[in-house]
Amino acid sequence: MSKxxxxxxxxxxxxxxSCWVILYGKVYDVTDFMDSHPGGVxxxxxxxxxxxxxxxxxxxxxxxxEENLKPEALLGTIDPDTxxxxxxxxxxxxxxxxxxxxxxxxxNMDEIEQVATKQVSRKAWAYYYSASDDLTTxxxxxxxxxxxxxxxxxxxxxxxxxxxxxxxGHKVSLPIxxxxxxxxxxxxxxxxxxxxxxxxxxxxxxxxxxxxxxSPEQIVENAAPDQVFGWQLYVQVDRKKSEAMLARIxxxxxxxxxxxxxxxxxxGKREDDLRGDSTASKLPVSSSLVAKKxxxxxxxxxxxxxxxxxxxxxxGAQLFWxxxxxxxxxxxLLWLSKHTALPIILKGLQTHEDAYxxxxxxxxxKGIILSNHGGxxxxxxxxxxxxxLEIRKYCPEVLEKLEVWVDGGIRRxxxxxxxxxxxxxxxxxxxxALWGLGAGGVEGVHRTLEILADETKTxxxxxxxxxxxxxxLQHINTxxxxxxxxxxxxxxxxxxxxxxxxx
Numbered sequence: 001m002s003k004x005x006x007x008x009x010x011x012x013x014x015x016x017x018s019c020w021v022i023l024y025g026k027v028y029d030v031t032d033f034m035d036s037h038p039g040g041v042x043x044x045x046x047x048x049x050x051x052x053x054x055x056x057x058x059x060x061x062x063x064x065x066e067e068n069l070k071p072e073a074l075l076g077t078i079d080p081d082t083x084x085x086x087x088x089x090x091x092x093x094x095x096x097x098x099x100x101x102x103x104x105x106x107x108n109m110d111e112i113e114q115v116a117t118k119q120v121s122r123k124a125w126a127y128y129y130s131a132s133d134d135l136t137t138x139x140x141x142x143x144x145x146x147x148x149x150x151x152x153x154x155x156x157x158x159x160x161x162x163x164x165x166x167x168x169g170h171k172v173s174l175p176i177x178x179x180x181x182x183x184x185x186x187x188x189x190x191x192x193x194x195x196x197x198x199x200x201x202x203x204x205x206x207x208x209x210x211x212x213x214x215s216p217e218q219i220v221e222n223a224a225p226d227q228v229f230g231w232q233l234y235v236q237v238d239r240k241k242s243e244a245m246l247a248r249i250x251x252x253x254x255x256x257x258x259x260x261x262x263x264x265x266x267x268g269k270r271e272d273d274l275r276g277d278s279t280a281s282k283l284p285v286s287s288s289l290v291a292k293k294x295x296x297x298x299x300x301x302x303x304x305x306x307x308x309x310x311x312x313x314x315x316g317a318q319l320f321w322x323x324x325x326x327x328x329x330x331x332x333l334l335w336l337s338k339h340t341a342l343p344i345i346l347k348g349l350q351t352h353e354d355a356y357x358x359x360x361x362x363x364x365x366k367g368i369i370l371s372n373h374g375g376x377x378x379x380x381x382x383x384x385x386x387x388x389l390e391i392r393k394y395c396p397e398v399l400e401k402l403e404v405w406v407d408g409g410i411r412r413x414x415x416x417x418x419x420x421x422x423x424x425x426x427x428x429x430x431x432x433a434l435w436g437l438g439a440g441g442v443e444g445v446h447r448t449l450e451i452l453a454d455e456t457k458t459x460x461x462x463x464x465x466x467x468x469x470x471x472x473l474q475h476i477n478t479x480x481x482x483x484x485x486x487x488x489x490x491x492x493x494x495x496x497x498x499x500x501x502x503x
Contacts, residue, residue, distance in 0.1 A: 003076035007051075007083050014049030020075070022051040022083075023065065027075045033068060051083055058124075058185040061215045103440045103447040109411045109432050112448055116187065116438030124186035126275065128434050131375035132268035137383070138375030141409025144383045148418045149477040153464035161457050164203075165468045167426050168343050168366045168403060170228045170256055173203025175420055175468050176452055179371075179407045179428035180232035180259065180347075182211035187438035192219045195433050198445035200224045202453065205426065207259050210234045210245075220254040230345065232259045235324040235332065246339045257366065258340055260332070261373075263348025265325040268377040333361055345405070347371055350381055352390035352398075353491045359401040367403035367425070374408055374430055384408050386485055388422050389478065394490045399423045413455025420468060421476045 005027045013020035019031045021044070034044050047055060100119055106112050117125055131138035165175045178195055185191035192212045196219050199206045207230040208219055220229055231249045236242045249255050336344060347369040349355050358368050370384035382390075384406035391398050398404070406419050407428030416427045429452070436448030460466070463475050 004079050005076055006079055010078065011049040014045075016045065019044060019048045021047055021049070022078050023053050023056055025053075025080065026077055028065070028069060028073050029075055030069070030073065032070075033073070051078070058189075059183055059213055061213055062218070063215060100440050100444075103443050106439070106447060106451075108451060109435070109448070112432070112439045112444065112451075113435040115440075116435040116444070120187050120438040124183075124438065126272045127183060127186065128431055128438075130270035130272035131379070132270055132377060133379035135375060135379070137372055137379050137381050138409075141372070141375055141383045142411050142415075143409075144385050144481060145409065145412070145415040145418055147480040148385070149480075150414065150418070150459070150463060151475050151477060152462050153475075156464035156466075158461040158464060158466050160466055161461050162467050163453060163457055163460075165425065167205060167228065167405075168257055168345075170205075171226070172205050172228055172426075174205075174449070174453055174456075175426050176416060176449065176456070177205035177207060177405070177426050177428050178433045179369075179430040180207045180209035180261070181430040181434050182209040183213050184209075184434060184437055185213035187434050188441045188444075190437065190441045193221070194437055194442040195445050196220065196223060196227075196229075197442045198436075198449055200227050201446060202449045203227075204449055205230070207232055207428070208255075210261070216249060216252060216255070220252055223254040227254060229255045230257045230259050231255050231342075232261055232347070234261055235327055237324050239324075239335070243339050250340055250342070255342070257343040257345055258336070259345045259347050259369065260336070261347045262327065263350065263371060263373045264377040265323070265327065268373070268379070270376060329357060329361070333364060337364060343367075345369060345403075348373060348377075350387050351486075352387065352394040353495070355387070355391050355398050355402075355404075356395045356492055356495065359395075359398045362401050365402065367405060368398075369405045369407060369428065370424075371407045371428075382486075385419065385422065385481065388419070388424065389482060389485050392423065393485065395492060410452075413452055413457070414459045416452065416456045417459045417463070417471065418476055420471045421473060422478070 007022075010020050010022060010027055013029070016034065017031070018029075019034060020027055020029050022028075030044060098118070100115050106115060117129075120128075163175060164171060164173050166172070167177070178199060184195060188194060190197070191214045192208060193214055196206055198204075200223065203226075205228040208216055210232045211234075212219065216231060220227075223229065229252075233242065233246070246258075249258070333344070343366040344364055345367045346358050346365055348371050349358060349368050350370070350372055355368055355370075358365050370387040372378065372381040372383065375381075388404065388406060391404070403425040404423060405426045405428060406424045407430060410416060410419075410427060410429050410432065419427045429448070432448050432452070433445055436444040436446075438444065440447065460468075460471070463471075465471055465475065
């Protein structure tokens with residue numbers, strides 16, 4: 001029979017030598033696991049001897065405990081009557097967080113983000129909002145679209161406007177896809193499955209994050225028969241873990257392709273994610289109150305000892321623990337070919353040279369996503385539009401050999417149309433979907449897609465275009481942006497023979 005523990009007894013085990021935690025009413029000894037915890041020792045020690053369920057649940061998908069802890073780590077159950085009672089110190093009535101407004105009253109991505117910021121926790125806001133260093137690339141991802149001008153044509157019947165297109169042979173109703181965005185349950189309990197539900201109603205594609213807070217099986221469980229999903233892969237140092245996940249993904253019919261992310265072999269320095277409690281000053285009243293409450297926990301362990309500086313590093317850094325940083329074209333793609341027959345999309349290309357090399361690996365590589373990780377990896381890296389223009393300048397044949405998708409900085413339907421005019425097959429949104437989820441759950445993501453779809457359709461009609469495939473360079477003026485494009489040597493001389501020799 002399982003032993004029942006008193007909370008006071010569990011609380012005594014709050015050191016690195018004996019570390020217990022309570023999760024979902026069960027008591028676990030995680031002492032031997034701490035050194036291999038993806039979030040580092042610090043994260044576990046701060047919760048040692050306490051009920052960690054509230055911190056643990058929004059971040060970890062089902063099955064993680066069983067995968068990482070030995071059976072003997074489960075010591076027993078907790079007597080719920082011995083757990084600390086919730087605080088009765090209510091917020092003053094005038095400071096209580098208000099619920100979200102009706103989603104139909106929100107008209108753009110900025111308004112949705114503002115509402116979400118008031119609803120989500122400080123931790124969620126810091127993780128979603130953060131980008132590397134000075135946030136230069138994050139801002140420029142959006143600003144670059146303002147420098148591309150549209151060229152409307154008139155006397156054209158645009159009564160009908162069709163937003164449907166195809167991606168790697170699968171028809172989708174929108175050229176908009178949800179890019180891999182981690183930890184969706186930090187925004188709302190519906191999580192990634194909630195995003196999938198909204199995508200289902202629009203016929204939109206979703207790429208599931210490798211670091212999703214729900215299992216892939218849960219996310220695709222209620223998918224429509226024709227709904228299209230991709231799975232993002234971060235290759236792990238322990239390749240067996242990646243191979244086990246690939247085996248699971250191969251069994252899910254809803255997942256049509258694999259997205260191998262390459263733009264973040266190591267995590268960038270995301271200072272908003274690192275600051276912790278100090279982000280409270282940047283938040284509105286409702287979120288600031290949450291931060292102040294969390295700050296009372298202090299920076300010491302339950303036994304009074306200082307929190308070790310090793311480990312932690314914000315959610316972003318924690319998620320990258322165990323990620324392989326030594327991937328190469330030849331070795332990694334060969335390894336992948338042995339473990340999946342799914343089409344491969346390479347995500348995170350930021351130069352025309354890498355786009356060209358990727359085209360030499362067709363047909364295993366079916367497409368590329370031009371992306372700088374939402375500005376969360378290398379700050380001052382180029383926006384996807386720069387890379388797309390580089391490709392058109394130096395190696396336009398890539399657009400014929402591979403499907404080219406883009407993500408980063410999308411705030412308007414006009415942004416989407418401009419990327420499509422430049423040759424992108426599909427355009428991804430990441431933060432926008434998370435903010436939608438934080439603002440109003442499934443309904444919030446639905447409203448996000450609705451706004452972007454309506455704006456895209458309106459833009460196309462005002463341009464005089466009725467179909468996605470009819471959008472082209474004639475509909476835009478990129479002269480301002482072209483002044484910023486890389487203008488050095490192409491770097492392609494002899495590259496084909498060099499790569500072919502290694503295949």
